Amino acid sequence: MKYWNPEIETMDTETMKSMQERKLHNMVRLAYHHSPFYRKLFKENGLSPADIRTLDDLTKIPLTKKENLMEQPKDFILQPTEVTLRKTLPTSTKLRAAFYDKLMSMQKVTSELKEEYKPVMFVVSSGRASGMPTPVFYTKKDSEILSECGARIGTTIGGTEDSIFHIAFPAGLHMAFWQCVAASDTIGALSIRFGAGMTDKQVLIIDKFGVTDMVGVPTYTKHLSEAAVRMKEEGHDVSFSNLKNVLCAGERFPEGMKKRILENLEAVGADCRVLEGYGSSECKTSFVECAPGSGFHLHPDVHIWEILDEKTLEPVGEGERGVLAFTHIDFRGTVFLRFLTHDVAERGIVYEKCECGRTSPRIMSPIGRMHEYSTKINIARVKGTNLDLNAVDDLLSEIPGLEAYQAIITKTDPKDPYSLDEVIIKAGIEKGKESDIEKLIISRIKNSFEITPSIMSIDTLTLEDELVEKWKAVRVVDLRGV
Template structure:
């Protein structure tokens, strides 16, 4: 099924004309409404009138996560806060979150994008969605909720956790569509084997999984354990949230909603555009957003784009699976984690050396994280109660700043191996 055939299957020449019209308007919009971009334009000797078509997008300035952090919380707003009806946030490179702002029109645009995704998965008004993404500042829960509501489906806003209740409601309410992270879906698959009902007694048919990387191997495991068809949904808070991209029934790439978010693939080092099919850094420009539009936002995701028409009939560009990132960000249980965040926390506390080793693994289909940290000589002691106190203090501070629980293991000074080259701060053992 196709939600918006006009836009999703449009002739590419027509689509390009729409993109050009919207980019011209957006360049003028941010120049007059966002001081950050007006200053950027002026520094580059650029005027809104210099943008005449989508071909001129390379003239526009880049935006990165550091810009969002530096303008925390509302410095990139293009409208008065009286017009902002939703605020979401995700973890950034320091304790300050990356804030994103939405007007009513922005929320409608986001719901449109997710509706396209859900419809591509075969969902409709007769379905019952169980949204097990986290609700709150994270975009997953409310984003999926609004998209399912927009197509007329029923929604169970259960959020994440409480697995026993998840299984009970999934069975009793007749859930047909499950939305959550792939790792939590694996956990639910195991729980289904242990619950009082057989898999045949569930009505589940489709899984919508995102917020963390996963592979074809994991897709097959999910489909086998839950008896479903598993689909990937792509998004990032800075651009909208889930629904920036989605798979169709052929699953030969992720269709990007390029009438709303214009994608480019750049050389990560030079910032120069790369040709079709070549892997590089994915960059997005908002074409319709009002509240906090971004120009050429560098995602650091490494992928490639393909513009040939899909077998499903959609002409929207298709993106390959994300190969990785051109920075050091980790995604642990759906939370963005940077080694620099951890270092920042450790350096603020007097008891610890700035030497640590983070080991990330996946046990029983759930991400685990162990953080070894050196204690300064004057604080290191054989007194167990004192050391436990130091451990709990650091764990609490990490959870407060990063929003994720770490298992902290304190070691004596010089207890972590030194390197003559670049320090090894992270060991990721996950095979997903």
């Protein structure tokens, strides 16, 4: 099966634009009448739903930021009342309601409205900066969209009803795990819903059940692939020969890490692709590549995406670097108009038809996910030098023999904010190569950034356990001022 929903996935440009503008105007009406946050925002800015009818009109709406959500998450939930519903219900529904009312039976219409608007589940968005996760609510209608988009994702990476999916995302209040479950159910495929942890047992299950498609966070997927190699070297009859597709999402995914995962999987018999996904709890679904480097295929019937200049927050051209923002056009529950993600797409958004035949817009990787780090920015000034935290991650991921790592920016005296900056590399190094790899790390960091780090050698498995303990591994940490 090449496409799950060919009508949407291969829609021509003009039809797509018309669909998005129709859905946008309807969503703006819903948000204006049913969302406390957007009703207030529109009134404060002298806007009404009539002002937003085209894609070009979207920029009239002020951007929504993560801080707004954290301050008042309930105000982003659509909360219709009998009065506001009269303003937004389609005429056909009003006529049906009047008819059923005469028959003294409003049960059917009421049931449909509950399915559309009543929250039935929530996931959480990560709250690294504040330490507090923020809920994002789904209605039954939203759950159906999650399943539909999940089925498109599963099909995009090559899944069919004959596939066997292994889900290694952490279970809990995280959207990725539940969308994978919904995707496999909708496609009709068998799925092993393991979550993260008990890694050796996962290796044996992937082998025994002949898993064809595996999904997980990059750091944990690397950990699992290394466990498979280790177990084979220890004499276990481990074979991943049926594995065809590995999808990683949830954190930054350096090329060096992709290469290592692929090498490890090939060492245990896999002939597979390593693909990348992108998404967030706020946007309420995920997006994937159809092939390595193809870009993340968006769902044009669910969102409108923008790419904005990082400084001015004005729109930039196709294929240009910028920060991503999205607008929901078909969800209920928690909804956002022009939500600023703070994620930077290095190669922007492209609209040309993909080689796979899909016409949906694509966000081109890599994406610099600023909130991956423990600071709100990804450029840190260390010892008077601007240090690109993404570049540090990339550099360390490429060093052969460095099996796990975490770069820590701190002070020589953590209690004294005026003491000297210090960069410490916690390094899990291949046995027998400790001295050579430590010298290589110091040399490459010094040559690239004019900073000499200290090396803290640590057992690889211990360090990996530390990194995969949380939902997202933080491989570069700035502790100054914490």
